[in-house]
Amino acid sequence: xxxxxxxxxxxxxxxxxxxxxxxxxxxxxxxxxxxxxxxxxxxxxxxxxxxxxxxxxxxxxxxxxxxxxxxxxxxxxxxxxxxxxxxxxxxxxxxxxxxxxxxxxxxxxxxxxxxxxxxxxxxxxxxxxxxxxxxxxxxxxxxxxxxxxxxxxxxxxxxxxxxxxxxxxxxxxxxxxxxxxxxxxxxxxxxxxxxxxxxxxxxxxxxxxxxxxxxxxxxxxxxxxxxxxxxxxxxxxxxxx
Numbered sequence: 252x253x254x255x256x257x258x259x260x261x262x263x264x265x266x267x268x269x270x271x272x273x274x275x276x277x278x279x280x281x282x283x284x285x286x287x288x289x290x291x292x293x294x295x296x297x298x299x300x301x302x303x304x305x306x307x308x309x310x311x312x313x314x315x316x317x318x319x320x321x322x323x324x325x326x327x328x329x330x331x332x333x334x335x336x337x338x339x340x341x342x343x344x345x346x347x348x349x350x351x352x353x354x355x356x357x358x359x360x361x362x363x364x365x366x367x368x369x370x371x372x373x374x375x376x377x378x379x380x381x382x383x384x385x386x387x388x389x390x391x392x393x394x395x396x397x398x399x400x401x402x403x404x405x406x407x408x409x410x411x412x413x414x415x416x417x418x419x420x421x422x423x424x425x426x427x428x429x430x431x432x433x434x435x436x437x438x439x440x441x442x443x444x445x446x447x448x449x450x451x452x453x454x455x456x457x458x459x460x461x462x463x464x465x466x467x468x469x470x471x472x473x474x475x476x477x478x479x480x481x482x483x484x485x486x487x488x489x490x491x492x
Contacts, residue, residue, distance in 0.1 A: 341377045341378030341379070341414075342377050342378070342379070342467075343375075343377040343378075343379040343381060343464070343466035343467045344375075344376040344377035344467065344469070345373065345374070345375070345376060345377075345381065345462050345464065345467060345468070345469040346373070346374040346375075346376040346469075347371055347372075347373055347374075347460060347462060347469060347471040347487075347490075348371065348372045348374065348418070348487065349369070349370065349371045349372065349423075349473070349485050349486075349487050351484070354370060354372075354420055355369065355370050355371070355372065355420075355485070356368075356369050356370075356482075356483070356484070356485070357369075357370075358482045358483075363429075364427075364428045364429060365426065365428070365429070365480060365481045365482065366425070366426070366427055366428065367425065367426040367433075367477070367481065367482045367483040368422055368424065368425040368426070368436070368483065369422070369423050369424055369425075369475065369483045369484070369485035370420050370421060370422050370423060370485075371420070371421050371423055371460060371473075371485070372418035372419065372420055372421075373386070373412065373418060373419040373420075373421060373462055374412075374418040374419075375412040375413065375414050375416060377414060377467075378414050379414065379466055380411060380412065380413045380414065380466075381411065381412040381413075381464040381465075381466055381467070382409075382411050382464060382465045382466065383409040383411070383464060383465045384406075384409065384410050384411065384412060384419075384462060384463070384464045385404070385406060385407050385408075385409060385462075385463050385464075386404075386405040386406040386407075386421055386460065386461070386462050386463075387402050387403065387404055387405060387460070387461045387462075387463065388402070388403040388405050388423075388435055388437075388458055388459070388460060388461075389401060389402045389403075389458065389459045389460075389461055389470070390457075390458055390459040390472075391456060391457075391458040392456060392457050392458065393454065393456060395447055395448060395450070396447045403435060403437050403448075404437060404438070405421060405423065405435065405436070405437055405438075405460070406421050406438075407438065412464075422436040423435065423436060423460070423473075423475070423485060424436055424475060424483060424485070425483070426452075426477055426481055426482070426483050429481070430481075431451065431452050431453075431481075432449040432450060432451055432452060433449070433450055433452065433477055433483060434448050434449050434450060435448060450475075452476075452477040452481060453477075454476075455474060455475070455476040456474070456475055456476070457472060457473065457474050457475075457488065458472075458473060458475070459471065459472050459473070459491060460473060468492075469490065469492060470490070470491040470492050471487060471488075471489065471490050471491060472487075472488040472489050472490075472491055473485055473486060473487055473488060474486045474488055
């Protein structure tokens with residue numbers, strides 16, 4: 252049941268409770284000050300109220316119902332707000348995910364040319380904003396003979412992820428045309444034109460992706476390969492930390 256249904260139920264409870272209290276008040280007024288004998292006689296007589304008593308009882312009933320409804324309407328949004336506040340107290344945490352289907356895996360065939368790319372999704376799995384996020388590729392096995400060293404900068408934009416932001420997609424590698432090699436999608440100027448970064452289609456490789464933020468960091472191990480149709484595959488293996 253949605254928020255409106257919950258409010259309707261609570262309003263009905265307020266009205267019923269107010270009516271019950273009003274009935275108790277009428278009975279109390281009818282028998283107040285009676286002896287046992289007179290109370291017995293009054294039990295068989297209808298309750299009679301003066302006109303001012305009727306108006307007073309009606310005014311009190313309307314006030315109680317209005318007060319109860321307004322209190323419920325004020326309380327509901329604050330309940331939702333407290334849930335958000337609770338989420339924001341969680342420790343910072345990063346999640347790294349991928350999959351075979353789009354948007355993680357994209358394959359486009361045009362005029363016999365196969366263009367394939369694989370991506371990861373980076374999620375804020377905690378309650379605090381992740382700032383100055385950078386993504387690295389490390390621990391490549393079998394190793395590449397890159398003069399840039401064992402660590403490659405995949406995304407150095409220093410992006411930010413709030414706890415309620417959608418996941419950030421980062422392209423990891425791409426395969427173009429009828430080449431028998433593919434390469435990591437590192438930005439131009441960071442070893443982009445280094446021929447030693449090309450990887451053979453017939454060699455499976457494992458590597459780590461490390462996401463570093465000011466608040467925390469996390470690394471995960473992946474496996475990458477190209478099949479006979481030259482389509483790339485990226486498989487999540489496990490988290491390292």
